[in-house]
Amino acid sequence: MIDRYLQYLRYEKGSSSHTELSYRTDLIQFARYISEDVASFDPANVTALQVRAWIVSLLEAGDTARTVNRKVSALKAFYRFLNHKSLLTSNPTKRIMSLKTKKQLPLFFKEKEINFVRSNMLENSFEESRDKLIIELFYQTGMRCSELIGVKDSDVDFSRKTLRVLGKRNKERLIPFGETLSVEMMSYISMRNETIEHPAERLITLKTGAPVYSKLVYNKVHNAFSGVSTLSKRSPHVLRHTFATTLLNNGAELNAVKELLGHSNLSATEIYTHTTFDQIHSIYKQAHPRAQKRRHP
8 A cells, every 4th residue: 555655755745855755764664563564554444542652762862853744744644645546544644643842943054164165165067066056056046956956947037037947846936037047057058068069958967978866966066055054954955944034134035936946825935034133132132232131340
């Protein structure tokens, strides 16, 4: 039944390969907890008590509450699918509550860190030009890693200065870009076409002409910001957070940022307002004479 659910995710819901792999991993982990042999796992025989015991085992193994909630969410979605398709009438996850977690604010790079990286990246070769463009695309468009990898030359409209990306659940959106990024993309494409005889239809490629892959893209961003930023994470997603935070700090409306990021609902975008408020509060405390406690002689 797990394989049938994964097929449903791929072909009916249009979920990404990353989402499918994540759900597969979590569901197989649960199946192995319930049955020694995954092939003999029967979701109809699972009880709520077993689900709670699994949660306890995950916490004892060192999983964070956030990680446990993600795994439980995958299990809940699996049982909802079984109920919806009339494959099962019971649902042992129905009364399972999520664990309380601390709200994690999105990490973002400081402006001076972004500027330092951008000004120090070379563009003397095809690969150097590509690596710099990867940074620029994330920072200037806020796209996801999977979206960047999927962008084709035909998705770039230089006359209208828009970039078409395919987001989660195969939802298309247009992202505007400025003159700076336009010039950088044109320069890169020219160098790429001179270097590679038969490049793939994808915008960002390897030297062989094949499309880039997520691990390479992650490493390029991570290495570019190593030694520059003190953040624990230095990933493409942090650049996406930086894009959103930069827009809001410069007066962009929340709904506009939501559309640019491709969020399905506003609540996913609102988390960035906490970051910007914290920044404003910090500036206030530093700048306003009445914000600090008075020191008594």
